[in-house]
Amino acid sequence: MADEKDQGLHSPFRRKLLMGMAALPAMTMLPRTSFAQAPATAAVNTTGLAVTDTEVTVGILHSITGTMAISETGSVQAEKLAIEQINASGGVLGRKIKFIQEDGASDWPNFAEKAKKLLVNDKCAAVMGCWTSASRKAVLPVFEQYNGMLYYPTFYEGLEQSKNVIYTGQEATQQIIAGLDWVNKTKGAKSFYLLGSDYIWPRTSNKIARKHIEGHLQGCKVVGEEYFPLGHTQFNSVINKIKLTKPDVIYAIIVGGSNVAFYKQLKAAGIDLSKQTLLTISVTEDEIDGIGGENIAGAYACMKYFQSLDNPNNKAFVAAFKKMWGEKTVIGDVTQAAYLGPWLWKLTVEKAGSFDIDKVAAASPGVEFKGAPEGYVRVHENHHLWSKTRVGKAKLDGQYELVYETADLVEPDPFPKGYQ
Amino acid sequence: MFGDYSIGDLGAIFAMQGFAGLILFSVYVLMALGLAIIFGQMGVINMAHGEFMILGAYVTWMTSNAFQTYLPALFPGYFFVAMILAFLASGALGMLVEWGLIRHLNRRPLDTLLATWGLSLILQQAYRSIFGAREVGVELPQWMLGSKQITDTIEVPINGIFVMCLTFLITAAVAYVMYKSRWGRQVRAVVQNRVMAGAVGINTEKVDRYTFGLGCGIAGVAGSAFTMIGSTGPTSGQLYIVDTFLVVVFGGAASLFGTIASAFSISQAQSTMEFFMSGSMAKVLTLLAIVAILMMRPQGLFALKVRK
Numbered sequence: 001m002a003d004e005k006d007q008g009l010h011s012p013f014r015r016k017l018l019m020g021m022a023a024l025p026a027m028t029m030l031p032r033t034s035f036a037q038a039p040a041t042a043a044v045n046t047t048g049l050a051v052t053d054t055e056v057t058v059g060i061l062h063s064i065t066g067t068m069a070i071s072e073t074g075s076v077q078a079e080k081l082a083i084e085q086i087n088a089s090g091g092v093l094g095r096k097i098k099f100i101q102e103d104g105a106s107d108w109p110n111f112a113e114k115a116k117k118l119l120v121n122d123k124c125a126a127v128m129g130c131w132t133s134a135s136r137k138a139v140l141p142v143f144e145q146y147n148g149m150l151y152y153p154t155f156y157e158g159l160e161q162s163k164n165v166i167y168t169g170q171e172a173t174q175q176i177i178a179g180l181d182w183v184n185k186t187k188g189a190k191s192f193y194l195l196g197s198d199y200i201w202p203r204t205s206n207k208i209a210r211k212h213i214e215g216h217l218q219g220c221k222v223v224g225e226e227y228f229p230l231g232h233t234q235f236n237s238v239i240n241k242i243k244l245t246k247p248d249v250i251y252a253i254i255v256g257g258s259n260v261a262f263y264k265q266l267k268a269a270g271i272d273l274s275k276q277t278l279l280t281i282s283v284t285e286d287e288i289d290g291i292g293g294e295n296i297a298g299a300y301a302c303m304k305y306f307q308s309l310d311n312p313n314n315k316a317f318v319a320a321f322k323k324m325w326g327e328k329t330v331i332g333d334v335t336q337a338a339y340l341g342p343w344l345w346k347l348t349v350e351k352a353g354s355f356d357i358d359k360v361a362a363a364s365p366g367v368e369f370k371g372a373p374e375g376y377v378r379v380h381e382n383h384h385l386w387s388k389t390r391v392g393k394a395k396l397d398g399q400y401e402l403v404y405e406t407a408d409l410v411e412p413d414p415f416p417k418g419y420q
Numbered sequence: 421m422f423g424d425y426s427i428g429d430l431g432a433i434f435a436m437q438g439f440a441g442l443i444l445f446s447v448y449v450l451m452a453l454g455l456a457i458i459f460g461q462m463g464v465i466n467m468a469h470g471e472f473m474i475l476g477a478y479v480t481w482m483t484s485n486a487f488q489t490y491l492p493a494l495f496p497g498y499f500f501v502a503m504i505l506a507f508l509a510s511g512a513l514g515m516l517v518e519w520g521l522i523r524h525l526n527r528r529p530l531d532t533l534l535a536t537w538g539l540s541l542i543l544q545q546a547y548r549s550i551f552g553a554r555e556v557g558v559e560l561p562q563w564m565l566g567s568k569q570i571t572d573t574i575e576v577p578i579n580g581i582f583v584m585c586l587t588f589l590i591t592a593a594v595a596y597v598m599y600k601s602r603w604g605r606q607v608r609a610v611v612q613n614r615v616m617a618g619a620v621g622i623n624t625e626k627v628d629r630y631t632f633g634l635g636c637g638i639a640g641v642a643g644s645a646f647t648m649i650g651s652t653g654p655t656s657g658q659l660y661i662v663d664t665f666l667v668v669v670f671g672g673a674a675s676l677f678g679t680i681a682s683a684f685s686i687s688q689a690q691s692t693m694e695f696f697m698s699g700s701m702a703k704v705l706t707l708l709a710i711v712a713i714l715m716m717r718p719q720g721l722f723a724l725k726v727r728k
Contacts, residue, residue, distance in 0.1 A: 244429070257656050259651070264648065268648075
């Protein structure tokens with residue numbers, strides 16, 4: 001399979017080899033103590049994980065074939081980049097990260113099987129993986145039974161918390177509430193039309209959105225709420241309904257191929273997104289690639305990361321990402337969250353001074369990552385991340401322009417009271 | 421729900437809604453036509469139909485890129501070139517598949533079902549390896565975007581009008597080929613009695629190959645047209661396949677007219693119900709109605725009467 005991914009791997013690898021060779025003469029001059037920095041394996045690994053004096057093995061578990069490959073490709077790329085950077089900067093507790101990649105193949109039972117393989121056969125010290133909630137729910141019992149550590153990158157519906165999972169994406173309330181407040185305040189929006197694909201994440205998210213609109217925003221109402229089967233491609237009828245009800249805001253949580261159909265048909269039906277406010281939480285730069293910037297320009301997205309964020313961390317991250325995976329690749333919210341996984345794990349292991357799962361899980365709350373492309377993140381007691389929520393406006397070139405960000409980090413609240 | 425609106429508003433919405441139903445009808449006919457030809461004339465259930473459509477979509481994408489790079493002046497008209505290329509590419513692949521796969525499974529409908537399903541998986545992975553796992557965005561010329569203002573309040577999407585015209589042309593062409601041309605007579609003769617058709621000098625193998633090629637070619641054109649309204653990715657073909665089969669089976673497999681009638685009834689039911697309830701519920705009710713009707717009429721709406 002002559003994939004873009006494979007081609008991309010070769011050159012950095014070669015570069016690394018060359019760098020390594022260039023460093024050889026220098027290494028002979030180093031004092032011997034620099035080799036002794038790494039703590040003894042017996043001390044940092046008491047539960048038989050795949051840790052040697054020089055290496056530690058982690059797993060990458062995403063779909064690189066099947067329907068979800070569209071979305072998960074970016075996460076795999078980000079995780080590989082993070083691992084390469086960590087290795088280049090000295091590894092974790094003096095050990096290089098070696099990764100074993102398994103393909104979930106967009107099939108949830110298969111995810112569970114591969115997760116078991118990574119934990120039981122390969123004894124991975126951590127696994128970066130999963131994308132859909134369905135795949136996470138499938139692997140969760142495996143991680144809890146065999147005591148593994150999963151770093152999960154996607155923004156999701158919440159209502160979950162596990163000792164064995166670190167959620168590096170936002171849970172629903174983080175993503176929804178700040179965005180609704182913003183659109184209410186700056187656009188004076190009073191009426192909302194909620195749309196979504198028909199599965200748990202859009203339904204739960206819209207439920208939270210409805211509670212917030214009706215309960216917390218003065219004089220606001222929901223004028224319509226609709227769901228479409230995954231893969232739905234005909235939106236003309238609902239677009240007519242939107243024209244009839246004239247909502248101030250279309251709140252869209254449509255995913256996958258349906259997204260492309262929805263925005264193309266919205267544009268074709270003459271709904272001008274520069275006049276009609278549309279707020280989405282499901283379209284990242286990745287999706288815009290397929291939708292086409294001209295079809296979605298003017299829409300607002302509410303999430304925690306945009307490729308265009310103007311800070312030094314992000315500039316370096318975007319440059320490194322493009323250098324590794326090609327000038328044309330784009331980076332969406334989830335890709336960035338996936339990039340946090342290996343780094344957070346490294347920081348946690350070094351805080352705990354051990355690779356042991358229990359110690360890593362216990363040390364996780366309070367771990368801060370100051371080099372995050374989104375700015376700064378900190379792990380909460382509930383294993384989710386404190387992060388800022390941002391609103392971006394889609395531009396013709398497929399990038400978002402930041403129009404608003406919360407002043408402070410938003411607390412993750414996977415079991416929101418009054419919103420269920 | 422209509423309390424707050426003026427009569428004029430409602431009239432405009434119903435006009436647009438009627439138009440939405442017609443667009444959906446055209447989309448369904450365009451999707452199903454290729455499959456109906458192959459299924460109806462050859463008895464082959466082509467599970468890879470969606471992938472042939474997506475081949476057409478990728479050809480459109482490549483043509484669009486080529487025009488932007490080499491012939492930017494002619495970009496507004498590229499879509500017509502793309503559709504012809506899509507027809508040729510999907511048709512050629514179809515003929516190759518017929519030659520390499522389908523003809524060896526003659527008269528074994530279940531085996532062709534399995535074989536073409538396997539083919540669809542192979543094609544999906546091939547697209548993924550060649551074009552990448554991410555969706556590609558097909559850029560359209562300006563004149564195809566947006567909507568046409570008919571009155572102050574009634575707007576119809578231009579791409580909808582385009583799909584309707586295209587569907588009409590292709591259906592007319594297929595009907596002419598099937599019912600008026602010499603080749604169409606041969607195809608119908610092979611359907612009715614393969615052995616006798618062979619005995620009177622019709623090259624049945626060749627007829628099969630071109631029939632399959634034509635069906636796949638039309639799928640390619642459909643895929644090309646759908647870049648205006650849907651996504652182009654390795655697995656996008658799967659989005660259409662269920663609706664396509666629904667239309668063909670409901671219409672009665674062997675009848676072109678049945679396909680059109682079934683596309684019309686399904687699309688009208690779907691778009692009317694979608695207006696009054698949520699999209700998921702509309703789909704459920706449509707499917708239930710189809711199941712009920714098929715239980716009473718297993719042969720579909722219009723069945724070809726042949727002596728068995």
